[in-house]
Amino acid sequence: MKKSELQTPAILVDLDILDYNIKRYQYLCNLNRKQLWPMVKTHKSTEIVNMQEAAGSTGFVCGTLDECESICKLGVKNIMYAYPVASNANIQRVIELARKCHFIARIDNYDSAKILNYAAETAGVNVNYTIIIDCGLHRFGILPDRAKDFADSLREFKALVFKGISTHPGHVYSAAKPEDIQQYVDQETNAIKEAADVLRAAGYALELVSSGSTPTFLGSISDETINIFHPGNYVFNDCIQMSTNTAKESECALTVYTTVISHPSENLFICDAGAKCLGLDQGAHGNTALKGYGYVKGHPELTICGLSEEVSRFHAEGSTTLKVGDMVEIIPNHTCSTANLTSYLLGCRGDTVERLIKIDMRGNSTTKNFR
Structure with a gap:
């Protein structure tokens, strides 16, 4: 099948x-003797996990316990969950994961650690963990100079096994231009080094020192302290990555395919892909670098100036060749959101549609009795 034969809207890869x-990205990790444990939440796809493993990934980090359980069923051994857990139901899921694979929880507070330890002791299971270090995002984590004191406070929890430290420089997504990236790389690497040095000086062994984001990856991959990297968006890339030269247009794999269905005024066009395909993301953490809600390939004169649920509005600056009936591809601002809005991607090579790739790990956590 050719792209032109597709029903629209469609989400292509x-x-x-x-x-x-x-x-x-795997080559760069291998070159620098690092492990690549990609973030699964970008694609939520069994097939893409298999592609990453085949290329050399030795583990994964997940944004949901659904993702953790899904890749555990695939036989993945090293699985890290990005966030602390505190509810009884989720803690029981962590216990089951710890029985089945080399599972690593992340911890940044005493209270959730205490709850998790009690459940693990009761179940007769040990749960591995890393301490989350705050490198500037100020969402989760312990400040680097408090890492030893926090690690000491967790020593009483005999069912929790300390494995190292993790961080996420997610605040890099506030970068508005390429030259902004280095300051976030510096914050990431300096914070993780300070925490690692403090802990090692106190006698702690750090098996895992993990960090990562797609924008900081190239700047931090040669860091001497970090041994595991967790980029996620790199598999698809998007307008956010293009805005900082982290990726070129030719490196953006995921697009929304749409048809122009109306031309209500001279400079206004309407297409049949809206917020339910593109999402409403205009940049995280105060990013003001993005213009509109995506980039229309081959039409730099167009700005996606507004979204309804099912349609988008294109505004043309000056002349354009666009007309009703044309089919165009949009690079979304944030491909993680777009992938989560569909149950499958249409895999293409050139103008040929080859196969369907299921997005089979999306959705909220479900109760076992209702599965």
Whole structure:
């Protein structure tokens, strides 16, 4: 099937670009003797996990316990969950995961650690963990100079096994231009080094020192302290990555395919892909670098100036060749959101649609009795 034969809207993934992105980041990790444990939440796809493993990934970090359980069923051994757990139901899921794989929880507070330890002791299971270090995002984490004191406070929990430290420089997504990135790389690497040095000086062994984001990856991959990297968005890339030269247009694998269905005034066009395909993301953490809600490939004169649930509005600056009936591809601002809005991607090479790739790990946590 050719793209022009598709019903729209459709969410496409260029298989050649996807393969290139996966292999490129794995190559850079191998070159720098680092492990790549990609973030699954970007794609939520069993098939893409298999592609990443085949390229050399030795573990994964997940944004939901659904993702953790899904990849555990695939036989993945090293699985890290990005956030603390505190509810009884989720703690029981962690206990089961710890029985089945090399599972690593992340901890940044005494109270959730106490609850998790009690449940693990009761179940007769040990749960591995890393301490979350705050490198500037100020969402989760312990400040680097408090790492030893916090680690000491967790020593009483005999069912919890200390494995190291983790951080996430997510505040890099407030960067508005390429030259802004280095300051976030510095914050990431300095924070993780300070915490690691403090802990090692106190006698702690750090098996895992993990960090990562797609924008900081190239700047921090040669860091001497970090041994595991967790980029996620790199598999698809998007307008956010383009805004900081983290990726070029030719490295953006995921697009929304849409048809122009109306031309109500001279400079206004309407297409049949709206917020339910593109999402409403205009940049995280105060980013003001993005213009509109995505980039229309081949039409730099167009700005996606507004979204309804099912349609988008394009505004043309000056002349344009666009007309009703044209089919165009949009690079979303944030591909993680777009992938989460569909049950499958259409895998393409050039103009040929080759296969369907299921997004089979999305959705909220479900109660076992209702599965």
